[in-house]
Amino acid sequence: MTVKINLSDKVKALNGRPWQPVEVASVNDQAVRLALFRGEYHWHNHSNEDELIFVYKGKIVVQFKDRPNVELTAGELTVIPKGVEHCPKSLEDSYVLMFEPLSLKSKGD
């Protein structure tokens, strides 16, 4: 049986807890996770993996130290290259999909 996954259900499963991703799906060796972004996260980088982030609902800014910040609203995405220091901040409560290797723990290095 092949399962249908509904993002609205995953939003409910987050139950308003920010920065605590839930697994949405895995495909090949990649994980798709959904998190509620609220306020500012912390500066971090992922040494060995690129990370794709896609804003499902809301508005965020990905802050960088070595390049211009990237502001994203619903339907927009960016890829954060491995090794690049970044700090996500939500401009309103935002639900964000992240694509990254399954091996990566979803908390940043």
Place this chain on the structure above:
Amino acid sequence: MTVKINLSDKVKALNGRPWQPVEVASVNDQAVRLALFRGEYHWHNHSNEDELIFVYKGKIVVQFKDRPNVELTAGELTVIPKGVEHCPKSLEDSYVLMFEPLSLKSKGD
């Protein structure tokens, strides 16, 4: 510089051409592609890779031979396991994101 990608822009880039995916982004060894699904595709499978499909806009059904069909509307996704015969069909013009290995040509085997 880290680039922002807007799905509405990618929808425009498709210019109404069905079943001709455009590349949205690549992350690690995976490609994210967007396609317009219109009408029925053809039966196929991918021998070595799972494929994640996410409906950005519209309504589709993924038909299977060996399991129940899966109907998906905007905000819903499924993972088609490698080797599983499937045939996507749109119930209305639909824009669909696909996540699959970069090595896979977007036309099915």
